[in-house]
Amino acid sequence: MTHPPYLSPAYRSSVLRAPSRPPVVLRADPDAVELTGPVFGHDEVGELDADLTRHHAGEPIGERIIVTGRILDAAGRPVPHTLIEVWQANAAGRYAHQRDQHPAPLDPNFTGAGRCVTDEQGRYRFVSIKPGAYPWRNHHNAWRPAHIHFSVFGTAFTQRLVTQMYFPGDPLFPFDPIMQSIPDPAARERLVAHFDLDVTEPEWALGYRFDVVLGRTPTEEP
């Protein structure tokens, strides 16, 4: 079981929002619209969109990072030319979102939203700053481990995936009901990026590697 169940009571917001009935499984229809997906042009995405440290006049505060990896299909083949969107809190753990009430400072030089389209080999690369952990009101003394939200398209609407990337060695993992909603520890581990000295740039930024594997489409062999 890769994905979390919809109902995961420790994550309180799931209680009234999780569907109570199992989904209807559709396998047979080769004409289903969902077997295709939107194509995004490379020129629809700005060159600087993937560098979250360069969206303002000055440099954001925080630990500069490079996050790179590949988008793969269920058979391990690269998915080229697909859109990836990311968003995250700043180094202090605050989102540039109106409704984020965490009393940590906003950074005028950091919005924390970026996007890019994968290259021929399914690769992507973002430059950013390491997000801070932040508190939330799910339970007493609840803190989210530092994470970057990822939104990935793939080639079929059935592959559409929104997830979160975590950083290795975070002590908050065992206390986070969102990460722990994934029942299989090995599957949870797949959301943790790997520190990579080869991605790290001397005198500049720490490097992390994070691959995303999309689900099998109904037309692929199991």
Add this chain to the structure above:
Amino acid sequence: MNAVQPTPSQTVGPFFGYALPYDQGPDLVAEGHPGAITVAGRVLDGAGEPVPDAMLELWLGETGTRRALDRTGEGVSGFGRCPTGADGSYRFRTARPAGPYLAMLVFARGLLRSVATRVYLQDGPDPLLDTLDPARRATLVAEPVGEGTYRFDVRLQGEGETVFLEF
């Protein structure tokens, strides 16, 4: 044996609103596009309360000539994205799809994985609809509420729960 394993889903969370919605995202066609229709409704939770922090995506089946992100170009885009408002409402302006339905994905705080559904613009013989009992079937059929306007509510849980799909 596969060398790779799929990446698990996580919730879109409450704070996507400054990052994912984009200018004209809900407009798959420009204003005044001939034959444009409106698909609008609300997202509701298991208590019947509006979900103000959901995001819906619509897919018509073809990328089209109006571009998906920057919305330059003429004609129709196959893709749209709309966040819900404080009252749980959303609204898309789109062209009619080639087939009987539009594909829809719903993301929200509290949804650990997106849910997939279909918006049928009319009832009729259909390989999916025909497998559902009448009450369940009705959750997938949009209600015409005026010239070129359709109402389609998404009920995530409980009475009248929308039929969600897995592929």
